[in-house]
Amino acid sequence: MVSTPKDAATVTPATGDTASYLDMPAERRELAKAHVALLSQTAGRVALELPMSADVDDFRRVLATRAQS
Numbered sequence: 001m002v003s004t005p006k007d008a009a010t011v012t013p014a015t016g017d018t019a020s021y022l023d024m025p026a027e028r029r030e031l032a033k034a035h036v037a038l039l040s041q042t043a044g045r046v047a048l049e050l051p052m053s054a055d056v057d058d059f060r061r062v063l064a065t066r067a068q069s
Helices: 026-049 056-068
Strands: none
Touching: 026 056
């Protein structure tokens, strides 16, 4: 279940844990963070490999291919 705080915009990594208003077990939260880190690294590599003329569709296509492998 999601319980949103009164002002979710004020919850930042500096003031609290990322998305701390989400009701989830600590183990699941750590797995989600690891997954996000992996996706972020993959997106970074894809962005560096694509030519400057690439558009968002090119990025999505390459990212989806990389995520599957």
